[in-house]
Amino acid sequence: MAIDGIKIIDSGLAHDVYHTFMDLYDAGESIETIKATVEQFRVDNDDVDEELYITAYALALWEVGQLGNETLSQVEHIIKKGAFVNYLTESEGAPQEGRKRQQVLDQFWDKIRQPNLRLRKRRSYKTQTKLVFEEGDVLSFQMPDGAYRATILLLVSQHRGSCSYMFAMPTYTSPLRATIDDVRNSEIMGIIIEPKSRLGFNVVGITHKDLLPIADKFEHIGHFEIKPSAQCCGTQTGAVDFESFASTFSNFNNIIDIKKTAKTHPKQVFSVIQLLQ
Known part of the structure; x- marks a missing residue:
């Protein structure tokens, strides 16, 4: 509680x-x-x-x-x-x-106990139709240290007029720009959600308003068809600009050492293929 x-x-x-x-x-x-x-x-x-x-x-x-x-x-x-x-x-x-x-x-x-004289009316909220990226888009971006990372747009959430993009976190890191096959064959950060042992993928969330100015930091390298059942978020981190977005990926040297066998740790890595239809 x-x-x-x-x-x-x-x-x-x-x-x-x-x-x-x-x-x-x-x-x-x-x-x-x-x-x-x-x-x-x-x-x-x-x-x-x-x-x-x-x-x-x-x-x-x-x-x-x-x-x-x-x-x-x-x-x-x-x-x-x-x-x-x-x-x-x-x-x-x-x-x-x-x-x-x-x-x-x-x-x-x-x-x-008194009647409400100013009843709340049903509200309609504007839906964002011109998205920056689409669900399933695979993007490459360069870190401040020059290394390349990749991300997958797992989910676009529109709620009460707010539009947010939830980016999943593949473990790809290289001095070379990722290809779609590199990302497909990589692993991705996630978490086992109890009690039903559902798999939730760790995401970086950013609003439509904050993503627009930094869209040119990302290169579209392909698209995945993601299973609806895989569009489940685990640990969520918020970003408001490219610096805060990239900082979430900056500690990958520690994160990628966590393997599936580490059952006592809530964070795990899974195959990206588990996302795909």
């Missing part, structure tokens, strides 16, 4: 509940469909998680004018139970934070 503060939307669970609700709402889904999806966050919740869940859910419902008496009663019950307040006061030894949380809950209760 990741909790950052005492506000209604201040925990990982609350963020997931609220933003899942609103993303589906903005996508045009019916309230019934949204409710069924959000209910999946209610599995095996303890008392604190239940408070985080139901308050975030109620806030979303209230904002769109769909808060009914049943959910309102659940909020009243969970506030009286005081699970999070007790957790902060007793388990965390932070009575002052507990009192602040109670104030937040009291204000929240006063708010949602």
Whole structure:
């Protein structure tokens, strides 16, 4: 349970509940469909998680004018139970934070008991249609020390009007510019994601706005057809310019020594071929 503060939307669970609700709402889904999806966050919740869940859910419902008496009663019950307040006061030894949380809950209760007179409308977000690169593009670029690296555009993510490019990290490094075959025959950084042992590939993420000015730093050398099941990100690093992008690749001398046999280490190298259809 990741909790950052005492506000209604201040925990990982609350963020997931609220933003899942609103993303589906903005996508045009019916309230019934949204409710069924959000209910999946209610599995095996303890008392604190239940408070985080139901308050975030109620806030979303209230904002769109769909808060009914049943959910309102659940909020009243969970506030009286005081699970999070007790957790902060007793388990965390932070009575002052507990009192602040109670104030937040009291204000929240006063708010949602009244009809919302300014309902949140469904929002439409602009989709970026003129992409810098396409998913599956294989690119070569030169590091500040003169060595060449390669990257594969694993995924283009468009969410709430933001467009981001997720570049996978092949271990190719050479004084010579990579060819498409060099990259195909190389390895790639990834991580095993438990509990289902799914493979996620480590990526460098950069926004469309930040990629545009540095696009000429990359040379398009080919294209791979990537399996949809392989478009799963593991460890993610953010970049805002070419310097920060390249710095992610600068410690490859250490990274490429990690082999599949190093089962105790979460990062591993895999064949690039595992990406391909």
